[in-house]
Amino acid sequence: MSAQNGTGLRSYKLKVWRQPRGAAGGKLVDYEVSGIDPGMSFLEMVDQLNESLLKRGEEPVAIESDCREGICGTCGVVIDGMAHGPIPNITTCSLRMRSFPNGATITVEPFRAKAFPIIKDLIVDRSAMDRIQRRGGYVSVNAGSAPEANATPIARDVQESAMDSAACIQCGACVAACPNAAAHLFVGARVRQFALLPQGHPERNERVLAMVEQMDAEGFGDCSNHGECEAACPKSISIENIATMRREYMRAAVGKR
Amino acid sequence: MNAPAIGQLEVVDGSLDAKAPGGDIRTRWDRHRFEMKLVNPANKRKYTVIVVGTGLAGGSAAASLAELGYNVLNFCIHDSPRRAHSVAAQGGINAAKNYPNDGDSVWRLFYDTIKGGDFRARESNVYRLAQLSVNIIDQCVAQGVPFAREYGGLLANRSFGGAQVSRTFYARGQTGQQLLLGCYGSLMRQVEQGRVKLFPRREMLDLVLVDGHARGIICRNLVDGKIERYAADAVVVATGGYSTVYYLSTNAVQSNATAIWRCHKRGALYANPSFMQIHPTCIPQMGEGQSKLTLMSESLRNDGRIWVPKQKGDKRAPKDIPDSERDYFLERRYPAFGNLVPRDVASRAAKQMCDQGYGVGATGRAVYLDFAEAIGRLGESVVRDRYGNLFDMYHEITDENPYQVPMQIYPAPHYTMGGLWVDYNLMSTIPGLHVIGEANFSDHGANRLGASALMQGLADGYFVLPYTIGNYLAGVAPGKVKDDHPAFADAEANVNAGVRKLLSLKGKTTARELHWKLGRLMFDHVGMARNAKGLTETIEKIRALRAEFWENVQVEGSADDLNQALEYAGRVADYFELAELIAIDALARDESCGCHLREEHQTEEGEAVRDDANYAYVAAWEHTGDFGKPRLHREKLDFENVHLATRNYK
Numbered sequence: 001m002s003a004q005n006g007t008g009l010r011s012y013k014l015k016v017w018r019q020p021r022g023a024a025g026g027k028l029v030d031y032e033v034s035g036i037d038p039g040m041s042f043l044e045m046v047d048q049l050n051e052s053l054l055k056r057g058e059e060p061v062a063i064e065s066d067c068r069e070g071i072c073g074t075c076g077v078v079i080d081g082m083a084h085g086p087i088p089n090i091t092t093c094s095l096r097m098r099s100f101p102n103g104a105t106i107t108v109e110p111f112r113a114k115a116f117p118i119i120k121d122l123i124v125d126r127s128a129m130d131r132i133q134r135r136g137g138y139v140s141v142n143a144g145s146a147p148e149a150n151a152t153p154i155a156r157d158v159q160e161s162a163m164d165s166a167a168c169i170q171c172g173a174c175v176a177a178c179p180n181a182a183a184h185l186f187v188g189a190r191v192r193q194f195a196l197l198p199q200g201h202p203e204r205n206e207r208v209l210a211m212v213e214q215m216d217a218e219g220f221g222d223c224s225n226h227g228e229c230e231a232a233c234p235k236s237i238s239i240e241n242i243a244t245m246r247r248e249y250m251r252a253a254v255g256k257r
Numbered sequence: 258m259n260a261p262a263i264g265q266l267e268v269v270d271g272s273l274d275a276k277a278p279g280g281d282i283r284t285r286w287d288r289h290r291f292e293m294k295l296v297n298p299a300n301k302r303k304y305t306v307i308v309v310g311t312g313l314a315g316g317s318a319a320a321s322l323a324e325l326g327y328n329v330l331n332f333c334i335h336d337s338p339r340r341a342h343s344v345a346a347q348g349g350i351n352a353a354k355n356y357p358n359d360g361d362s363v364w365r366l367f368y369d370t371i372k373g374g375d376f377r378a379r380e381s382n383v384y385r386l387a388q389l390s391v392n393i394i395d396q397c398v399a400q401g402v403p404f405a406r407e408y409g410g411l412l413a414n415r416s417f418g419g420a421q422v423s424r425t426f427y428a429r430g431q432t433g434q435q436l437l438l439g440c441y442g443s444l445m446r447q448v449e450q451g452r453v454k455l456f457p458r459r460e461m462l463d464l465v466l467v468d469g470h471a472r473g474i475i476c477r478n479l480v481d482g483k484i485e486r487y488a489a490d491a492v493v494v495a496t497g498g499y500s501t502v503y504y505l506s507t508n509a510v511q512s513n514a515t516a517i518w519r520c521h522k523r524g525a526l527y528a529n530p531s532f533m534q535i536h537p538t539c540i541p542q543m544g545e546g547q548s549k550l551t552l553m554s555e556s557l558r559n560d561g562r563i564w565v566p567k568q569k570g571d572k573r574a575p576k577d578i579p580d581s582e583r584d585y586f587l588e589r590r591y592p593a594f595g596n597l598v599p600r601d602v603a604s605r606a607a608k609q610m611c612d613q614g615y616g617v618g619a620t621g622r623a624v625y626l627d628f629a630e631a632i633g634r635l636g637e638s639v640v641r642d643r644y645g646n647l648f649d650m651y652h653e654i655t656d657e658n659p660y661q662v663p664m665q666i667y668p669a670p671h672y673t674m675g676g677l678w679v680d681y682n683l684m685s686t687i688p689g690l691h692v693i694g695e696a697n698f699s700d701h702g703a704n705r706l707g708a709s710a711l712m713q714g715l716a717d718g719y720f721v722l723p724y725t726i727g728n729y730l731a732g733v734a735p736g737k738v739k740d741d742h743p744a745f746a747d748a749e750a751n752v753n754a755g756v757r758k759l760l761s762l763k764g765k766t767t768a769r770e771l772h773w774k775l776g777r778l779m780f781d782h783v784g785m786a787r788n789a790k791g792l793t794e795t796i797e798k799i800r801a802l803r804a805e806f807w808e809n810v811q812v813e814g815s816a817d818d819l820n821q822a823l824e825y826a827g828r829v830a831d832y833f834e835l836a837e838l839i840a841i842d843a844l845a846r847d848e849s850c851g852c853h854l855r856e857e858h859q860t861e862e863g864e865a866v867r868d869d870a871n872y873a874y875v876a877a878w879e880h881t882g883d884f885g886k887p888r889l890h891r892e893k894l895d896f897e898n899v900h901l902a903t904r905n906y907k
Binding site (some may be wrong): 021036037039040041043044045047048050051053054055057058059060062064065066067068069070071072073074090094096098119120123125126127129130133134135137138139140141142143144145146147148149150152153154155156159160162163166167169170193194197199200 | 317320321324335336337338339340342344345354356392394395396397398399400401403404405406407408409410411412428429431433434435438439441442443445446448449455457480481509510511512543544546547548549551552650653654655656719720723765767769770811812813814818819821822
């Protein structure tokens with residue numbers, strides 16, 4: 001463990017986006033933190049900053065997190081210009097301070113996208129993603145009406161591939177990383193999971209049409225194949241999902257079953 | 258004031274009616290369903306049900322009630338229902354499908370759960386849970402949950418956490434997320450259809466009772482701070498467990514006890530609060546700035562071997578310690594189950610080794626979990642297939658590569674078997690208030706088996722509550738109570754007073770500092786091993802901390818804004834009150850059982866000694882207004898189908 005490796009405590013200069021609730025804009029504010037164990041998580045470093053602000057009678061930085069083990073998708077900020085920070089394919093909460101050299105200046109900003117309005121400081125409103133899910137991110141099956149689970153065999157590679165898409169944690173980093181603030185990776189992952197699995201087939205066409213329609217209505221941008229989403233995704237969701245979504249959309253739009 | 262001697266507590270017997278049916282246990286649920294009253298399909302839309310929480314229990318209940326035609330108001334603390342902490346469950350979900358043909362059955366799952374819970378759960382509930390387990394898997398597969406499969410395309414199973422059959426279904430290391438996504442999908446479908454109205458970023462701060470029945474809740478809108486009233490014909494609380502009382506736990510940082518605690522203060526009895534599961538395989542604590550402990554799935558114990566050096570304080574690198582100088586203490590003490598003994602047994606054994614000076618790592622509070630033998634036997638690629646994501650997670654957090662160096666693990670608070678008391682219908686002692694999932698006390702007795710939490714949450718939400726709540730609602734005229742009833746104004750005033758008080762304190766210490774102190778106290782004295790002296794002293798110390806909190810805590814910001822310091826302080830205030838009840842319960846239960854080891858009651862080898870003659874009961878506590886003097890209601894437990902026996906994993 002890092003503390004055992006003889007690495008000493010570190011200090012950092014922070015530039016943190018502060019924006020009061022309801023304000024049209026905000027600004028970067030300078031802070032300093034010291035006594036940081038390299039094994040601490042990035043969010044624990046922010047906890048420490050917030051404790052010191054509280055003790056000075058200042059309002060802590062508003063930032064969201066929950067599970068702090070990379071699965072709930074609650075956390076997510078832009079660190080030094082990168083969604084979830086400089087280490088690829090992990091969430092903000094999994095990021096450790098050993099990834100930042102002692103004395104570094106670290107800039108922390110919210111996820112920025114037209115469809116993710118800032119609520120306060122580093123917290124944004126990602127409810128647009130829930131509204132897309134409402135339109136078809138499921139199989140319509142009521143409790144109690146399911147057939148025997150092993151009635152439909154599913155090839156293992158199909159199931160594994162569907163699982164790759166299902167791993168999305170809906171954090172929104174793909175949107176924040178995209179120059180167009182597109183949500184194609186997120187929507188594509190959900191569409192692909194159900195396009196692969198037989199359970200998803202009866203609603204296959206309606207699903208992709210409705211979800212894409214909602215995606216557009218929420219003000220997400222279009223995809224121009226930058227691939228920044230895949231690079232930022234903490235669950236390594238492949239942009240192949242976007243290709244699948246486009247194919248599914250075309251297929252549905254021309255009315256094929 | 259001195260901590261109460263248990264003899265001074267008021268004890269009530271016979272006051273609790275579990276409403277568990279009698280007769281042949283195999284047909285009890287069928288008969289009960291037939292005997293319950295139904296709500297006419299055309300009338301269901303006239304009823305409104307509040308569901309607080311959107312995890313596996315709350316989400317599945319909200320979706321299922323809406324599918325039946327009820328109006329549902331569903332609340333969650335997060336920005337989205339899909340973030341509830343069920344999402345973090347890694348290992349799997351049990352079901353008595355017997356697909357592997359290895360001798361499993363509903364009866365065996367029932368038996369294992371009763372025995373694993375060390376005979377402190379209600380037989381009727383547990384049998385029903387085992388029965389419903391098979392329906393859950395059908396339901397989840399139909400939703401498109403991508404469970405692991407065999408090459409023939411059928412569902413795969415593995416053995417998990419002390420089970421001698423393979424009955425655990427899993428989806429890589431993220432079974433919880435996949436089950437929750439299935440449940441979230443069903444919920445969002447009902448939101449789209451207008452049957453569920455979703456209220457994200459809300460925290461329930463009080464329960465509203467009208468004529469003794471639960472008829473609404475008071476919430477704080479976490480974005481703008483507004484205090485909001487919601488009225489309904491029944492209330493379902495599914496807000497999860499309370500391990501965060503211990504500060505460091507595997508729970509999420511927003512997981513908290515406030516909703517159930519405030520229901521308790523309104524009259525719901527709190528059952529077995531001291532039954533707290535300490536999970537054996539967590540990454541050890543590193544420093545004081547740490548905010549949580551990370552669980553490493555228990556499935557790792559299937560192939561990892563747990564050991565410490567035979568020599569105390571041996572500081573050699575693990576690779577330099579030859580096999581003959583290692584103590585594989587679980588394999589030595591429990592040859593039949595080895596590294597797969599139940600969680601409480603494994604946790605306690607690890608703690609004992611560390612307490613005796615055999616612990617490893619910087620703090621001496623860790624044991625090795627070693628995969629060298631498995632890598633030798635199976636090859637690294639098979640081990641990577643099975644546990645790759647867990648190994649990566651460990652590497653990420655600790656900066657050590659578990660393919661080369663044994664993992665270090667230590668037990669951490671993980672799951673609370675205790676919770677609000679409910680009857681067979683999952684209704685609390687407040688009529689109309691139903692409690693499901695980890696928030697209730699029901700099915701796990703004094704220790705929960707691995708992969709059974711997801712099972713219980715979904716059984717409650719998909720298949721139990723949707724029936725049983727109808728039995729209650731059938732006796733209630735719908736829509737009679739509106740939020741302009743004076744009871745709502747009273748509860749709202751109560752909540753507002755609490756918020757104002759926290760903001761007025763302007764002290765010098767933070768809620769986090771006091772919570773951290775409370776957590777240390779609880780882990781050391783109300784954790785894996787407890788004794789009367791330690792518990793008595795701890796009760797005094799908890800009170801002192803609570804007093805310090807109310808004199809000296811600092812909360813910044815305003816009530817009318819997004820204010821996380823205020824939210825947190827309110828939760829910590831409740832932890833002090835609940836912590837005292839946990840310690841009192843642990844003191845009052847003068848026996849050892851499951852997770853609850855009273856050092857006065859153990860064998861020479863350190864195994865728990867139960868006292869069935871005096872303690873085969875559920876301890877359900879009533880809030881009397883005086884935290885030091887709760888009233889104890891005892892629900893006697895009868896074991897007609899599984900004979901009381903000493904657990905033996907040797």
